Amino acid sequence: MTIEPKWLEWAKQLQAIAQAGLTYSKDVYDLERFELLREVSLEIVAHHTEVDRRTIKDLFAHETGYPTPKVDIRAVVFKEEKLLMVQETSDGGWALPGGWGDIGLTPKEVAEKEVKEEAGLDVKATKLLAVFDKACHPHPPSPYHVYKLFIQCEITGGVPKKGIETSAVGFFAQDELPSLSVARNTQSQLDIAFKHRLNPDIPVYLD
Template identity: 65%
Template sequence: MESKWLYWAKQLQSIAQTGLTYSKDIYDLERFELIRNISVEMMAQQTGMDKTVIKDLFANETGYATPKVDVRAAVFKNNQILMVKEKSDGKWSLPGGWADIGLTPSEVAVKEVEEESGFHVKAIKMLGVLDMKCHPHPPSPYHIYKMFIQCELVGGKPTKGIETSEVNFFAEDELPPLSISRNTKEQIEMAFKYLYAPQKSTYFD
């Protein structure tokens, strides 16, 4: 589903980042920096964004290039799923965010649910590991893996977070407008399928 130009730009950025990390020859470093600049130019040309902004967001990392990891928690109560309203776009998502260094995926899910919704949960099952490019999300400058973890509600009360303005539970046929950069309708439906058929094996791309 990913546009070819975006795929190429990300591949060039990955090659450049890894080359800049491991190369010692000054001429090779110059070539890899040129490759990185080409990837930034491609992003700027296609998006209309300022090259400085793109470089800060897209070409600012060091070390071997690897995918980013986004963790989302599926929490159910009375056959309804917990969702939070994002302040950034005014739409709804499963609680979650970038994985934190030093925390396991389940610890990230538990932390994000508490911070964004006020509820206390226990992680019980990995539902799926999805590659964002294989699903109908908006284009992203990053290569992202999305982990969906089912969590059991154990306490707490609905509380707005720093990044969230509302907290609520929704039935599968009454979903609110979704923040599709974070989760799609098909991914929410996937979570409900595991609720109804907990014996299903973990999905992965």
């Protein structure tokens, strides 16, 4: 069950229909209609946010091909009972190391790469813990439909240090978590990571 605003859900659906139509339609009049539908989706988002229309178009309406969700990969790294987190320079909040999936890399490789780049540690990805649909969790509104993969990793080397996109690195107990970058991870999602730490045999979380 999604919890994002209905206007955003509708705008995404219109955008997906328009993108598919622009990809597969051949008739010039149909292409004009799908382009208009895309413009309507932009107007909806612009009306409900403070983001200027051009920025929305750059973020929201330049996708091509069949519309599919984006994939955000987050590494879950524990040291004893404390969870590795990085402070994001973009908003000052704290998040699990991670980012968009990269073409040419497996999810495991992305998780390992992001930890090295954002936290300075060498890790080995070992297990998928959760697959979240971002629309089903209390994140801020986003123009993208996003699946979030939480992948457990074990430390194999390196030393904690900040990266280009991070300003600090730390390990935190469940009752001592810092102010979160909720666009990237929520309290309830991190609670699931801690549940896996306490009971490794629980099943993968799926929305």
